[in-house]
Amino acid sequence: MSARRRTEFSADRRRFLTQGAQAAGSVSLVGFLLGAYGEQAASTPVAALRPPGALAEDEFLGACVRCGLCVRDCPYDTLRLARFGEPLATGTPYFVARDIPCEMCEDIPCVKACPTPALDKSLTDIRAADMGVAVVTGTDTCYSITGVAHCVGCYEACPIKDDAITMEMKQEHGKVFFVPTVHREHCTGCGKCEADCLYPEAAIKVLPRALVRHDIGQHLA
Amino acid sequence: MTSASTSPEQRAPGPTATRRTTRRSWWLRQRFLLARRTAQFGLLGLFLLGPLAGIWWAKGNLAASTWFGVIPLSDPFIVVQSLLALGHVTLTALVGALLIGAFYWLVGGRVFCSWVCPVNIITDAAHWCRERLRLPPGWRPQRNLRHYLLAMCLVSAALTGTIAWELVNPVTLVQRGLVFGVGLGWTVMLAVFLFDLLVSRRGWCGHLCPVGAFYGLVGRTSPLRVAADRREACTDCGDCFAVCPEPHVITPALRGSGSRLVLAGDCTNCGRCLDVCDDDVFRFAERYTYAARERDRVAPD
Numbered sequence: 001m002s003a004r005r006r007t008e009f010s011a012d013r014r015r016f017l018t019q020g021a022q023a024a025g026s027v028s029l030v031g032f033l034l035g036a037y038g039e040q041a042a043s044t045p046v047a048a049l050r051p052p053g054a055l056a057e058d059e060f061l062g063a064c065v066r067c068g069l070c071v072r073d074c075p076y077d078t079l080r081l082a083r084f085g086e087p088l089a090t091g092t093p094y095f096v097a098r099d100i101p102c103e104m105c106e107d108i109p110c111v112k113a114c115p116t117p118a119l120d121k122s123l124t125d126i127r128a129a130d131m132g133v134a135v136v137t138g139t140d141t142c143y144s145i146t147g148v149a150h151c152v153g154c155y156e157a158c159p160i161k162d163d164a165i166t167m168e169m170k171q172e173h174g175k176v177f178f179v180p181t182v183h184r185e186h187c188t189g190c191g192k193c194e195a196d197c198l199y200p201e202a203a204i205k206v207l208p209r210a211l212v213r214h215d216i217g218q219h220l221a
Numbered sequence: 222m223t224s225a226s227t228s229p230e231q232r233a234p235g236p237t238a239t240r241r242t243t244r245r246s247w248w249l250r251q252r253f254l255l256a257r258r259t260a261q262f263g264l265l266g267l268f269l270l271g272p273l274a275g276i277w278w279a280k281g282n283l284a285a286s287t288w289f290g291v292i293p294l295s296d297p298f299i300v301v302q303s304l305l306a307l308g309h310v311t312l313t314a315l316v317g318a319l320l321i322g323a324f325y326w327l328v329g330g331r332v333f334c335s336w337v338c339p340v341n342i343i344t345d346a347a348h349w350c351r352e353r354l355r356l357p358p359g360w361r362p363q364r365n366l367r368h369y370l371l372a373m374c375l376v377s378a379a380l381t382g383t384i385a386w387e388l389v390n391p392v393t394l395v396q397r398g399l400v401f402g403v404g405l406g407w408t409v410m411l412a413v414f415l416f417d418l419l420v421s422r423r424g425w426c427g428h429l430c431p432v433g434a435f436y437g438l439v440g441r442t443s444p445l446r447v448a449a450d451r452r453e454a455c456t457d458c459g460d461c462f463a464v465c466p467e468p469h470v471i472t473p474a475l476r477g478s479g480s481r482l483v484l485a486g487d488c489t490n491c492g493r494c495l496d497v498c499d500d501d502v503f504r505f506a507e508r509y510t511y512a513a514r515e516r517d518r519v520a521p522d
Contacts, residue, residue: 019363023363023365023366023369024369026362026366027366027372027373030370030373031376031377034377034385034386034388034389035377035381035385037388037389058382058383059382061382061383061384062303062306062307062378062382062383062384063303063306063307063310064384065284065285065295065296065299065300065314065387066282066284066384066387066393066397067282067284067285067286068281068282068400068401069280069281069285069286072271072277072280073280080401081397081401081402083398083403083404083406084394084403084405084406084409085404085405085406085408086404089383089387089388090387090388090394091284091393091394091397113280113287115285115287115295115311115313115314115317116285116303116310116314117307117309117310121311
């Protein structure tokens, strides 16, 4: 009798332990995979820019509920939601400047539409937006820099030209060149310059500010 | 809601009730199923009215939306995860989450699962195929697994500082895919279908989905419940158990001697038991007045 009770007890205990281990194992496995996938998805590709007012990427992914209300209120169809399988967090809004750049609406409807802190409501002046910063990447392709033509495509495209971008005159070997020069303290990263660049592969590109920022001394420490 | 409640005196005598009432018409047997499909496709249609026809009654998706340009709605489960990840949310998100939370508390938490969630259509389709193919139940995970997964979603939000679950959540992924463009999201839909068809009977909605587990908790005290109101008329045919996505919730109400109310939060208020019961055992009831009446019946003083 007592022997049987002991068997029952140990069978119960065994079942409890097995089931507990199974549950803990499967939940941890799912959690681990989710974490790994999240890590990979958080490494946003360079060409994908977040809407104006977006929090820093790690905070953004904690705030954005992926509802697409910013996408719906964007009058230029600039913003889109990342689809499953695209290389950034599923359902989060982004735009590709070369496809459709941000038109820098003065009333910033995307920020107003956001029901979460993901797009910072304190951004009321679109000129203070910081979606990225334009960088002349094609120093060997830009028609102006190489002297192929006096092209001012990027300069003319800029909604805040003369502040964010200027054409700086340079004289070399008796020839005059005009070099598009971005002033990063004014550049909002709207991407109009990248969209309008006449070279087949844009010679000026908006990069996420984190990639371009130079915190002096950081790499020396 | 549909069959009239009878006083105890009028009831057929309990276990001796063997004669089966005539089989209902096909329409009567599907009425709640058809109503649910109408609700599911109707809501999807309202979200699609904007992008397809330019009529913007609803903007957004099930995660958060704006209705008629003013009413904010948001999914309380996602808002809770965001709160854990970020430490704060906006008033808009909070109001939206409270509105949705209050609605589902009122009508039964898992009404979300059976009347709104588009994944339910996929898993019901898988179940339909499974029944036709007479497949064995397959993997039967333990009852609490979905609650562990729910806890995992909350913990991973707090630990990673991101709404990690939303990267893969099939519920929002499917609906967002249908409204905003699906991408490779169809692979997730197919995976859920195949999982329910080949791996585990009613596996996703019935055992794993943490969203359903969350709404199950919301619905634990919901006033709208199914009651096995005329359980004396039950002929033990088993139709309700066969059709119910969460059969364990029926047993205490139908076979027990206590309350006739289906009290488990797992019940999705899908109404399929009301559909298929030829003996009109079940009806929808307001839980608290029904329970009070049951108490009065036991102790008339």
